[in-house]
Amino acid sequence: MTIQFNDETFRDDYSFHNSDWAIKRFPFPFHEDSYMYAVNMEQHRGGPEGSVYEKRFDVDEHYISEMRDRAMVLADDPLRCQSLPHMTLAGWDLLELIMVSKSEDYPDLFELHRDGDTWRWINKPLGIDDTFTFLDETTLPYGPMEYITRQTQGDFCVLDQRDGNLWMDAGTVTTQADWSLDFDIGMNFFEWHAPVPLAHEKGIFERALKFLLNIQQGAPARRLNWTMTVNPLLDTSPENYHKWGVQKTTLTPENIGAKQHLRVELQTFFRLPRSNGLVFPIRCYLCSFQDLMTMPKWGRRLHRVVRDLPVELATYKGFIDNRPMMLDYLSQFDDGLPTSPGIFPDFDTEPALQK
Amino acid sequence: MSAAPQKAKPGAEKIAVNVTAVVPLNDLVTRFEFQRSDGDLFPPFSGGAHTVVTMDDNGRHRLNPYSLMSDPADLTTYAISVRRDDEGRGGSLFMHRNVSVGDRMTITYPVNLFSLDLRARKHVFLAGGIGITPFMAMIAQLEHSNGNWELHYACRTPALGTYVDELRYKYPNKVHIYYDDQNQAIRLEDLLDGQPLGTNIYVCGPKGMIDWVHATASAAGWPDANVHSEEFLAPQPGEPFEVRLCKSDKTITVGEHESLLEAIERAGVEAPFLCRGGSCGQCETNVVSHDGTFVHRDHWLTEDQHASGEKIMPCVSRFAGKSLELDR
Numbered sequence: 001m002t003i004q005f006n007d008e009t010f011r012d013d014y015s016f017h018n019s020d021w022a023i024k025r026f027p028f029p030f031h032e033d034s035y036m037y038a039v040n041m042e043q044h045r046g047g048p049e050g051s052v053y054e055k056r057f058d059v060d061e062h063y064i065s066e067m068r069d070r071a072m073v074l075a076d077d078p079l080r081c082q083s084l085p086h087m088t089l090a091g092w093d094l095l096e097l098i099m100v101s102k103s104e105d106y107p108d109l110f111e112l113h114r115d116g117d118t119w120r121w122i123n124k125p126l127g128i129d130d131t132f133t134f135l136d137e138t139t140l141p142y143g144p145m146e147y148i149t150r151q152t153q154g155d156f157c158v159l160d161q162r163d164g165n166l167w168m169d170a171g172t173v174t175t176q177a178d179w180s181l182d183f184d185i186g187m188n189f190f191e192w193h194a195p196v197p198l199a200h201e202k203g204i205f206e207r208a209l210k211f212l213l214n215i216q217q218g219a220p221a222r223r224l225n226w227t228m229t230v231n232p233l234l235d236t237s238p239e240n241y242h243k244w245g246v247q248k249t250t251l252t253p254e255n256i257g258a259k260q261h262l263r264v265e266l267q268t269f270f271r272l273p274r275s276n277g278l279v280f281p282i283r284c285y286l287c288s289f290q291d292l293m294t295m296p297k298w299g300r301r302l303h304r305v306v307r308d309l310p311v312e313l314a315t316y317k318g319f320i321d322n323r324p325m326m327l328d329y330l331s332q333f334d335d336g337l338p339t340s341p342g343i344f345p346d347f348d349t350e351p352a353l354q355k
Numbered sequence: 356m357s358a359a360p361q362k363a364k365p366g367a368e369k370i371a372v373n374v375t376a377v378v379p380l381n382d383l384v385t386r387f388e389f390q391r392s393d394g395d396l397f398p399p400f401s402g403g404a405h406t407v408v409t410m411d412d413n414g415r416h417r418l419n420p421y422s423l424m425s426d427p428a429d430l431t432t433y434a435i436s437v438r439r440d441d442e443g444r445g446g447s448l449f450m451h452r453n454v455s456v457g458d459r460m461t462i463t464y465p466v467n468l469f470s471l472d473l474r475a476r477k478h479v480f481l482a483g484g485i486g487i488t489p490f491m492a493m494i495a496q497l498e499h500s501n502g503n504w505e506l507h508y509a510c511r512t513p514a515l516g517t518y519v520d521e522l523r524y525k526y527p528n529k530v531h532i533y534y535d536d537q538n539q540a541i542r543l544e545d546l547l548d549g550q551p552l553g554t555n556i557y558v559c560g561p562k563g564m565i566d567w568v569h570a571t572a573s574a575a576g577w578p579d580a581n582v583h584s585e586e587f588l589a590p591q592p593g594e595p596f597e598v599r600l601c602k603s604d605k606t607i608t609v610g611e612h613e614s615l616l617e618a619i620e621r622a623g624v625e626a627p628f629l630c631r632g633g634s635c636g637q638c639e640t641n642v643v644s645h646d647g648t649f650v651h652r653d654h655w656l657t658e659d660q661h662a663s664g665e666k667i668m669p670c671v672s673r674f675a676g677k678s679l680e681l682d683r
């Protein structure tokens with residue numbers, strides 16, 4: 001299908017909005033009525049047609065506006081994009097992976113023409129047509145990682161693999177759920193995950209790391225993670241907490257349906273062939289509570305998940321204070337009926353709300 | 356989440372290839388070159404990567420890992436060099452005797468368990484015998500990016516010096532050769548002593564050589580993280596033993612010349628693997644019960660795990676005793 005790109009903002013007047021199409025394909029992260037951390041990885045080899053899992057790098061109606069927001073964040077704070085000197089080759093790997101994937105998956109939007117090391121890249125939505133020499137940094141306006149991540153939705157952590165660990169040695173991070181690349185740069189898998197509650201004790205990170213170290217070329221993987229965000233803000237960084245933290249106190253029973261957003265990250269993992277590094281794209285999807293409630297199954301389930309979530313997780317995810325108000329709102333959409341298994345909304349088969 | 360739930364697949368992704376060249380290099384070593392059967396380019400790879408080659412030996416499947424030794428910048432051709440092992444279980448003999456130009460084979464996507472540390476200011480390669488192969492690709496990779504490297508390569512005799520002439524010709528100032536039959540030996544202490552800060556050492560060769568390099572470097576105060584090694588463990592033959600596979604409800608016998616992993620596969624049970632050489636961890640299997648002794652040979656499990664009797668790596672390890680039950 002051809003995508004109608006929205007003209008919208010993720011700051012100030014928050015004109016961000018989801019079309020019916022975007023709501024239907026929203027990656028609702030709960031496959032059952034409760035949630036706990038788990039080693040929830042699966043292969044990233046397509047998914048149902050039209051879903052966000054189908055393509056290697058999903059492009060949707062928010063593409064152009066998200067890229068505009070990223071450019072503003074980078075202009076204010078260049079440290080959101082960093083690459084240690086040994087990571088340049090991995091940056092080229094990433095550029096190649098994205099250009100090849102997007103031109104194959106969206107031939108009407110992106111084109112890549114390769115003649116030996118001379119590459120021509122056409123990005124129609126952003127109006128880019130550049131010719132450059134592969135592996136020669138001087139022929140691009142930015143380093144290879146920055147160049148391509150300014151044109152691709154989602155944050156990117158580019159990890160070096162050595163000593164049986166992964167090291168956050170490069171990345172472009174402007175749409176993060178309250179963590180900082182500048183703080184985490186150079187850290188290893190256990191160090192950057194230190195703030196996460198409960199998961200260390202459950203041995204989740206040991207097993208997750210073993211899995212990641214073995215991710216192979218041609219066999220990418222994915223998982224979902226989620227949190228809550230008041231207002232459709234992409235940049236919920238610690239650097240800017242003073243700007244967005246206070247917005248959490250603006251929630252009222254009247255505005256919660258429109259202002260409170262479920263924030264879902266589709267995280268994918270790709271082995272990078274030339275550098276043997278790993279790239280971890282974190283793609284953020286936002287959906288307001290009121291839009292989610294248009295799917296009866298999601299209404300029932302979200303209420304149950306938020307209600308039963310352990311205090312540690314609600315605290316870490318930053319919504320413990322607003323949880324009572326969320327539950328007042330969400331309980332209106334839970335009639336106690338059972339829900340079908342799996343993450344998809346099953347709109348045609350699930351019963352309408354019975355109250 | 357379960358958009359498309361899938362369980363771990365055995366092995367890396369596979370590529371159908373045609374054998375395009377078979378080049379005997381000396382009495383023991385032959386190079387095999389492959390191109391994709393579909394005419395496409397191969398995926399890029401990094402120096403140090405290996406591929407697992409599937410051989411169809413009269414209906415018996417053999418899967419052996421070999422380092423990719425071609426130039427990573429050349430995506431038209433992958434090459435491996437195989438040393439004939441007359442005492443082994445037959446994989447290399449099969450390659451030498453049965454594989455010829457035009458044959459179709461299956462290889463896996465490259466997997467790298469021995470990669471360059473790209474932070475290193477200098478790379479020092481120590482090769483013993485057929486251990487030269489991963490360095491051929493690493494050297495080509497570094498040459499493209501003006502990397503700083505040197506090679507110290509020990510061979511038995513000039514006649515068995517695989518790729519010695521080519522290396523000496525192309526890189527006369529970076530390549531140092533040592534012949535056993537002329538009593539030449541790498542003077543490792545001296546070599547380590549003169550290296551600039553930020554140097555990384557890589558060793559690939561027989562087990563004795565690897566242990567010697569680790570021990571010598573460690574004694575000279577080198578951090579472990581700067582010393583890299585790759586040793587492909589070929590599964591060793593051993594006494595046959597019986598195994599019960601609980602999940603699949605089967606009892607199998609592991610023959611003298613096959614690995615536990617091969618026996619599991621022969622019984623039609625899918626089991627995960629990548630390297631088939633005891634170092635990737637992918638084939639790790641839980642032991643349900645046992646009465647006997649494990650012959651652990653992998654580099655993956657810790658000593659404590661070996662002692663616990665709770666895990667086994669079936670690609671290289673064996674068992675001797677009354678009974679063994681696995682969670683597979």
Ligand code: HEM
Pocket residue numbers: 037038039040157159166168177178179180184192193194195196199204205208209212223225226227280316317
């Ligand atoms: C290499 C890939 C990965 C990177 C770069 C990464 C990075 C991060 C970062 C930066 C955080 C925020 C920590 C903070 O509060 O400062 C985080 C949180 C977390 N990570 Fe990862 N992670 C990776 C892979 C994984 C995997 C494979 C798992 C699988 C279990 C995982 C599980 C989690 C969990 C459970 C949290 C807490 C999230 C929440 O509750 O909102 N991570 N990760």
Ligand code: FES
Pocket residue numbers: 627628629630631632633634635636637638639653655668669670671
């Ligand atoms: S397959 Fe790699 S350790 Fe067994």
